[in-house]
Amino acid sequence: MTDCPPMEGMGTALITGGGRGIGAAVSKRLAADGHRILLTYCNSSKPAEMVVDSIRDTGTDAVAVNCDVTDAREVALLATHPWVAEGIDILVLNHGRYDRVHAEELDITHLRRTMSTNFEGAFLIWKAVQPTLADDARICVIGSQLGTRGSPHGADYSASKAALAIWARSLAQSVAPKGQRVNVIAPGFVDTNILAGDSSEKRASREEEVPLKRIGTPEDIASTVSFLTGDDSSYITGAVIHVNGGLYLP
Ligand code: NDP
Numbered sequence: 326m327t328d329c330p331p332m333e334g335m336g337t338a339l340i341t342g343g344g345r346g347i348g349a350a351v352s353k354r355l356a357a358d359g360h361r362i363l364l365t366y367c368n369s370s371k372p373a374e375m376v377v378d379s380i381r382d383t384g385t386d387a388v389a390v391n392c393d394v395t396d397a398r399e400v401a402l403l404a405t406h407p408w409v410a411e412g413i414d415i416l417v418l419n420h421g422r423y424d425r426v427h428a429e430e431l432d433i434t435h436l437r438r439t440m441s442t443n444f445e446g447a448f449l450i451w452k453a454v455q456p457t458l459a460d461d462a463r464i465c466v467i468g469s470q471l472g473t474r475g476s477p478h479g480a481d482y483s484a485s486k487a488a489l490a491i492w493a494r495s496l497a498q499s500v501a502p503k504g505q506r507v508n509v510i511a512p513g514f515v516d517t518n519i520l521a522g523d524s525s526e527k528r529a530s531r532e533e534e535v536p537l538k539r540i541g542t543p544e545d546i547a548s549t550v551s552f553l554t555g556d557d558s559s560y561i562t563g564a565v566i567h568v569n570g571g572l573y574l575p
Pocket of ligand 1: 341342343344345346347348365366367368369370392393394395419420421422423442446467468469470511512513514515516517518519520
C-alpha cells in the first residue's frame with residue numbers, strides 16, 4: 326500500500342463490494358475520474374486485488390480492505406484505515422446479496438441475513454465513516470428495481486432494497502443543508518454473478534424482455550455512479566435513478 330495523497334481537486338472514494346461485479350466497474354470508473362480508491366471485499370480477495378492492481382497500473386492509488394459489512398467489529402476496523410481518517414469524498418454502498426427464495430418459503434433466519442447485509446450493513450458503513458465524510462460528500466447507494474417492484478422469489482431482497490432506498494432518501498433530506506448529496510441507483514438486469522446461474526434460454530428471455538434488447542453491463546451502472554458523484558449532477562439529491570434499459574418504468 327502506498328500513501329500518496331489523492332490528486333488535487335479529487336478525493337477518496339470508498340466502494341463496498343468494490344472487488345467484483347458492479348463494484349469492480351465502479352471502482353475502475355471512479356479511479357478513471359481521478360479518485361483514489363478504497364474498496365472493500367468480503368470473501369473474494371483475489372478479484373479485489375486484481376482490481377487494485379489494474380487501477381494502480383493506470384497511475385491511480387487504490388487499496389482493498391477485507392470487511393464483512395454484517396460484522397460491526399470489521400466495520401469499526403475499516404473506519405480506522407488512514408484513508409478513511411483523512412476523509413471520504415465519495416461513498417458507494419454497493420455490496421449486496423440475492424439468494425432466490427420463494428416469498429412463501431422465506432423464513433426469519435434468511436430474512437434477517439438479507440436485511441443485515443443489504444440494509445443494516447449499508448447503514449453500519451455509513452455510520453462508521455460519517456465523521457470523516459467531506460462537507461460536500463457524495464453518497465451513492467446501489468438499490469434495485471425490485472426495491473420498488475417486488476419479486477415473488479426475492480421478497481426479502483426486495484424489502485431490503487426498499488428499506489435501503491427510503492433510508493437513503495431520508496438521509497438525503499437531512500444532510501442536504503451541509504452540502505452532501507445522497508442518491509440511489511436502481512439497476513434492472515446486470516451481467517454479474519447474480520445472473521450467472523441463468524440458462525442460455527433464460528438469458529435470451531431476459532434480453533427479449535428489456536425494451537433496449539440487452540442485459541445491462543456493470544459499466545452501465547458505473548457511468549451512472551460517475552455522473553451522480555460528479556459536478557454535472559450537483560443539483561440532484563434524494564433521487565432514485567432507474568438504470569434498466571426500459572425494463573421497469575415506475
Ligand atoms: P455480485 O454478486 O457480483 O457482487 C456482490 C458484492 O457484494 C461482492 O463484491 C461481495 O463481496 C459483496 N458482498 C456480499 N456480501 C457482503 C458482506 N456481507 N459484506 C461485504 N460485502 C459483501 O453482484 P453485483 O455486482 O451484481 O451486485 C452489486 C450490487 O448491485 C448489489 O447491491 C446488488 O443487489 C445490486 N443489483 C444487482 C443487479 C444485477 O442484476 N446484477 C440488479 C439490481 C441490483 P465478496 O465477493 O468479496 O464476498
